[in-house]
Each structure stands twice: as C-alpha cells, then as structure tokens.
Amino acid sequence: MYMLKLIFRNAFRHKLRTCLTILGITIAILAFGILRTLVNAWYSGVEASSSARLITRNAISLVFSLPLSYKEKIRGIPGVKNVSYAIWFNGTYISEKNFIPNFAIDPKTFLELYPEYTLPEDQKVAFFRDRMAAVAGRKVAERFSWKIGDTIPLKGTNFPGTWNFILRGIYHGAEKSTDETQLFFHWDYLNESLKKTTPNRADQVGIYIIGITNPNLAPEVSEAVDKTFKNSLAETMTETEKAFQLSFVSMTEAIVTVIQLVSFMVIIIIIAVVANTMVMTARERIGEYAIMKTLGFGGWHLAILIFGESLFITMVGCTLGILLTFPSAKIFGAKIGAYFPVFHVSTNTIFLDIGAAILVSLIAAIFPTWHAVKIRVAEGLRRIG
Amino acid sequence: MKDTKQPIVEIRNLSKSYHRGAEIIPVLENISFDIPEGEFLALMGPSGSGKSTLLNLIAGIDKADSGTIQVSGLDITSLTETDLTRWRAVNVGFIFQFYNLIPVLTAFENVELPLLLTWLSRKERWEHVEAALHMVNLADRMDHYPGQLSGGQQQRVAIARAIVTDPTILVADEPTGDLDRTSAEDILGLMAILNREFGKTIIMVTHDPHAAEKAHIIRRLEKGILNVHA
Numbered sequence: 001m002y003m004l005k006l007i008f009r010n011a012f013r014h015k016l017r018t019c020l021t022i023l024g025i026t027i028a029i030l031a032f033g034i035l036r037t038l039v040n041a042w043y044s045g046v047e048a049s050s051s052a053r054l055i056t057r058n059a060i061s062l063v064f065s066l067p068l069s070y071k072e073k074i075r076g077i078p079g080v081k082n083v084s085y086a087i088w089f090n091g092t093y094i095s096e097k098n099f100i101p102n103f104a105i106d107p108k109t110f111l112e113l114y115p116e117y118t119l120p121e122d123q124k125v126a127f128f129r130d131r132m133a134a135v136a137g138r139k140v141a142e143r144f145s146w147k148i149g150d151t152i153p154l155k156g157t158n159f160p161g162t163w164n165f166i167l168r169g170i171y172h173g174a175e176k177s178t179d180e181t182q183l184f185f186h187w188d189y190l191n192e193s194l195k196k197t198t199p200n201r202a203d204q205v206g207i208y209i210i211g212i213t214n215p216n217l218a219p220e221v222s223e224a225v226d227k228t229f230k231n232s233l234a235e236t237m238t239e240t241e242k243a244f245q246l247s248f249v250s251m252t253e254a255i256v257t258v259i260q261l262v263s264f265m266v267i268i269i270i271i272a273v274v275a276n277t278m279v280m281t282a283r284e285r286i287g288e289y290a291i292m293k294t295l296g297f298g299g300w301h302l303a304i305l306i307f308g309e310s311l312f313i314t315m316v317g318c319t320l321g322i323l324l325t326f327p328s329a330k331i332f333g334a335k336i337g338a339y340f341p342v343f344h345v346s347t348n349t350i351f352l353d354i355g356a357a358i359l360v361s362l363i364a365a366i367f368p369t370w371h372a373v374k375i376r377v378a379e380g381l382r383r384i385g
Numbered sequence: 386m387k388d389t390k391q392p393i394v395e396i397r398n399l400s401k402s403y404h405r406g407a408e409i410i411p412v413l414e415n416i417s418f419d420i421p422e423g424e425f426l427a428l429m430g431p432s433g434s435g436k437s438t439l440l441n442l443i444a445g446i447d448k449a450d451s452g453t454i455q456v457s458g459l460d461i462t463s464l465t466e467t468d469l470t471r472w473r474a475v476n477v478g479f480i481f482q483f484y485n486l487i488p489v490l491t492a493f494e495n496v497e498l499p500l501l502l503t504w505l506s507r508k509e510r511w512e513h514v515e516a517a518l519h520m521v522n523l524a525d526r527m528d529h530y531p532g533q534l535s536g537g538q539q540q541r542v543a544i545a546r547a548i549v550t551d552p553t554i555l556v557a558d559e560p561t562g563d564l565d566r567t568s569a570e571d572i573l574g575l576m577a578i579l580n581r582e583f584g585k586t587i588i589m590v591t592h593d594p595h596a597a598e599k600a601h602i603i604r605r606l607e608k609g610i611l612n613v614h615a
C-alpha cells in the first residue's frame with residue numbers, strides 16, 4: 001500500500017514530463033495496435049478459411065475455367081461431402097472506385113458450404129426462388145445504403161453488358177472474421193445469358209468448393225480430385241481453402257513484412273523514450289535512494305519503486321492507447337473497408353499491446369535500477385549536500 | 386559514575402583513505418577510541434578533516450580500509466553489505482544536515498518509512514509514528530509535506546524518523562548546520578532530551594561551538610588524527 005502510494009506520487013512529481021511520456025506511449029500503442037490490426041486484416045481471408053473446405057481450380061491458372069461436368073465426378077470421390085462452384089464475376093458497381101467482390105454461385109450448395117454467411121430464413125427462400133436475386137454482406141449493404149428489393153446494376157468486365165440484380169437478402173457474418181463485403185448471385189442467371197450470347201463460355205465455373213467429411217482427409221481428397229482430371233482438357237489443382245487464400249496474400253507479403261517491421265520499430269522507439277524518462281527520474285532521486293538505503297532499505301525495495309513507476313506510467317499509456325485503438329480502427333476500417341473486408345481489433349492484438357507495454361516498462365527500468373542499487377550510500381548522501 | 390559505563394562503540398586502529406585515480410588521499414589514520422553507552426559526543430574539526438567519514442563508518446554506511454568497529458560487542462566491519470543494511474535499520478538513527486526527507490511523503494509518512502522494514506502492524510506503526518511526532522512537538526503537522534515546513538520543523542521530522550525505530554545510537558552530521566540560532570537551539574535541546582531522558586547514545590558532527598557545548602565530550606579531528614577534549 002505504502003509503496004504503491006510512493007510509486008504513484010513519484011510518477012507525478014514531474015507532471016509535464018510524465019504526461020508527455022504517457023502521451024508518447026499512448027500514441028505508440030495506438031500505432032502498434034492499428035498496424036497489427038492491418039496485418040491481421042491482410043490475413044483475414046486466411047483466418048476465416050475453413051479446414052473442411054477445399055478449392056479446386058484450373059491447374060494452369062485461376063483465369064481459366066473448369067467444365068460444369070466435373071461436379072458430379074468430384075461428388076463421387078470418397079471423402080467428399082458436398083460440392084459447390086463459383087465464378088468471380090468482377091462486375092463494377094457504378095464506378096471503379098466502388099470495389100465489391102462479386103461472385104456467381106450455386107445458391108443452395110454454396111450456402112450449405114458457407115454456414116458463416118447467415119441469412120434469415122425468409123430472405124434465403126426469396127434468394128433461392130428468384131433467378132435475378134442477389135444477396136450482399138451487411139457491410140456493403142450499409143456502405144451503399146441498399147435495401148431489400150433494390151435493384152443493383154453491375155457493369156460486367158469479364159462478362160460484357162450491364163447486369164441488374166435484385167437484392168433479396170443481406171447476410172451477416174457468424175464470426176468477427178467473416179467477410180461481410182461480398183455480393184453473390186445465381187450462377188444460372190449468368191449461364192443462361194452466356195448460352196445465348198457466347199455459348200462457348202457457358203457451362204463453365206471458375207472454382208469448385210469441396211466440403212470434406214473430415215479435415216484430416218484434405219491431402220488425400222485433393223490428390224484424388226486432381227488425379228481424376230489428369231490428362232483431361234482442363235487439369236485441376238486442388239488445395240485447402242487456407243492455402244488458396246494464402247496464395248493471394250503471399251503476392252503482397254513484402255508489404256506485410258514492412259508493416260510488421262514498422263510496428264516493432266514503434267515499440268523500440270518508445271522503449272528509448274520511456275528509458276530516457278526513467279533514467280532522468282532515477283538520476284534526480286539518487287539522493288533519496290541513498291537515504292532509503294541508509295534507513296535500511298535494500299536493492300529490492302528500490303527496484304520495486306523504479307520498476308513500479310515505469311510499469312505504472314507505461315500501463316496508463318497502454319490503457320489509453322488501447323481505448324483509442326477501437327474508435328481509430330473503426331474510422332480506419334470505414335475508410336479502407338473496401339480493401340479490408342475485416343478490420344477489427346482482435347483480442348490477440350490487445351494482448352500484444354499489453355505484452356509490448358510490459359516489455360517497454362521492464363527494459364526502461366533496468367538501467368536506472370541497476371544504477372540505484374549499485375550506488376554506495378556514503379557517495380549518494382554526499383551528492384545531496 | 387560515568388566511568389562505570391560500558392563502551393557501546395569501540396574503535397580500534399581504524400584507517401580509511403580515498404583513491405582519486407592513482408592518488409591516495411588518507412583521511413583517517415589509525416584511530417582508536419571508545420564511546421560509552423548513553424554518551425553525547427561532539428566531533429569537531431576543520432573542514433575536510435574526516436568527521437563525516439568517521440561518522441559514516443561508525444553508522445555502517447561506509448567501509449573502512451583496516452581496523453575494527455565494535456558496536457554493542459558486534460564487529461560491524463566484518464558484516465556483509467546486506468547484514469550491515471539490516472543492522473543499520475535496527476540500531477542506528479540518522480539525522481542529516483539537510484534533513485533528507487522524501488518530498489512526496491507527508492511528515493507522518495516520512496516518519497513511518499523506517500517502520501516498513503519491521504513487522505509492526507498498521508495500527509502499531511501509527512502509534513509509534515504519533516508518539517515520535519509528539520515527542521518532537523509536531524503532532525499537529527503530520528499531514529504536511531516537507532515543502533510546507535520550515536527548516537527547523539523538517540529537522541524535527543527527521544529526528545522523529547530517526548527515533549521511531551528506537552535505535553540505540555543516533556548519528557547526526559551537522560544537524561544544525563542549515564538552521565538559524567533559535568531553530569538550532571530547539572534541535573539541540575531535543576537531542577539533549579533524547580540523550581538524557583531516553584538514554585540514546587548520540588554522536589554529533591558539528592562546526593558550531595554552541596552546539597558542541599550541549600555535548601558531554603568533544604573530540605577533535607585534525608587531519609585524521611584524534612584529540613580528546615573533555
């Protein structure tokens with residue numbers, strides 16, 4: 001109790017210096033938290049992927065399609081529970097700026113495979129029934145103020161023309177990591193139109209999504225699928241959803257690495273700032289430490305005082321930083337939400353914040369503590385006079 | 386009567402020198418003397434003669450080069466740093482020229498500080514602190530911070546802090562050196578009471594002949610050599 005009181009009062013002896021140090025820590029923790037959240041956002045697709053899902057694509061490249069006829073063959077492979085398919089439609093909503101990931105899907109099988117996209121039952125039924133229907137994630141719907149029943153025109157890029165969809169449902173993510181920025185519509189609607197305009201592009205899918213009975217079977221099932229289509233016109237390449245998502249991220253790995261480096265640099269800088277404060281503080285109080293030693297206090301007591309003060313200052317800064325991280329992440333997420341479908345501060349980030357703050361406080365206190373413990377009493381007292 | 390008293394401090398062949406680079410500065414040379422229990426001793430001498438150094442050695446906050454210091458039969462020169470620290474907490478009360486109170490602690494808390502090293506309960510600590518502050522006549526100022534007290538009052542707080550653990554020896558390095566005449570008288574009177582009525586052995590370094598008058602024995606240090614003036 002007494003020690004806590006002393007630590008607390010010591011911390012505010014130089015109010016301005018302490019406040020500036022706390023401000024520095026607050027900003028550092030805020031920056032660290034936002035950068036970590038950015039890195040997490042980058043990997044959110046990977047994070048959200050299920051180990052019970054495989055993705056099959058054309059072995060040459062994702063831009064080449066696969067015939068619809070593969071569906072039944074895949075379904076017959078042991079270990080496969082259900083199969084769905086999708087095409088990346090790549091339509092533009094009004095302007096290029098409004099990036100929305102949009103896909104033509106097989107509604108029933110797709111939603112079965114993605115239970116994390118939750119739709120109210122009536123909206124689901126409405127979506128299944130109407131060929132021109134589309135469902136959108138909560139975040140896009142909010143972003144463009146879409147209401148159920150609205151007509152949403154998408155300008156095709158891969159598929160020319162303007163395509164009108166009617167919004168029949170708004171899905172919510174079951175998890176925080178679920179992407180709520182996508183738009184899905186009937187593959188049939190696209191396919192029928194292709195049959196009329198460009199028959200050679202009809203009955204094709206971009207990827208197959210395979211649900212497996214047991215995540216442990218992923219390697220065997222992947223191999224079996226690819227073997228089935230070996231030496232056919234379109235050979236396949238099957239991998240787990242995680243690996244598939246990761247292949248997108250790895251293209252931008254260097255940027256992520258830089259962000260990570262910067263986030264650690266922020267921590268190193270703040271260590272220097274706090275250490276500087278603690279060294280100045282301890283130097284000013286050498287005489288007092290000598291007095292305490294004279295009265296019979298040992299090195300441990302001084303260590304508690306100095307580490308305690310360092311911990312107190314960093315924890316105040318850390319708490320403020322964490323509190324500010326949430327609204328900041330919200331603002332940040334709103335500004336760049338189109339590119340980072342999931343931008344939320346994870347518990348992990350908070351733990352990292354706290355861990356970093358503790359590390360900062362410990363490192364900053366080491367040198368002054370060593371200095372205070374080592375000082376000889378008679379010398380320390382002489383300095384007061 | 387005085388002659389029957391046992392010495393509480395026995396100093397034998399004590400030497401101490403400082404090193405400044407390659408240069409060796411001898412400060413105390415082969416000093417031997419006793420301080421009887423319950424004595425009030427004044428150490429005088431010119432500046433730089435080694436008074437503070439000797440006091441620090443007796444109080445166990447500095448290490449001698451050679452010789453022994455027995456306090457109540459215990460040779461403190463043979464103790465380890467940790468044991469010496471513990472010994473100080475129990476046996477020695479310190480009064481400094483510049484009071485050396487902790488500025489962020491109130492008078493009460495400053496006096497309470499040494500008691501944190503004891504096993505006393507909160508309530509017992511409170512009683513001890515109150516008694517000590519009463520003794521120095523500052524019970525009404527216990528919530529004041531050092532900055533809100535005069536020099537004389539601060540020194541009285543420091544005396545309360547020195548006696549709160551009930552040590553056998555009080556060491557004072559120029560306790561009135563920073564005070565005006567009246568405050569100095571006040572402090573010296575207090576020390577005399579502590580010596581007379583509570584039987585504390587007091588060793589006081591001073592420049593001030595007035596202060597030294599309060600003591601029973603005056604010893605003079607001249608360039609590290611001790612002379613006796615009763």
Ligand SMILES: Nc1ncnc2c1ncn2[C@@H]1O[C@H](COP(=O)(O)OP(=O)(O)OP(=O)(O)O)[C@@H](O)[C@H]1O
Pocket residue numbers: 379403404405410412430431432433434435436437438439
């Ligand atoms: N840490 C040190 N390093 C080197 N020399 C020192 C050190 N401490 C003290 N001295 C020297 O030792 C001598 C005695 O010092 P001390 O402080 O004991 O004197 P003093 O009698 O108390 O003087 P004053 O009356 O001025 O307080 C002085 O010459 C001083 O310069």
Ligand SMILES: [Mg+2]
Pocket residue numbers: 436437438558
């Ligand atoms: Mg001196």
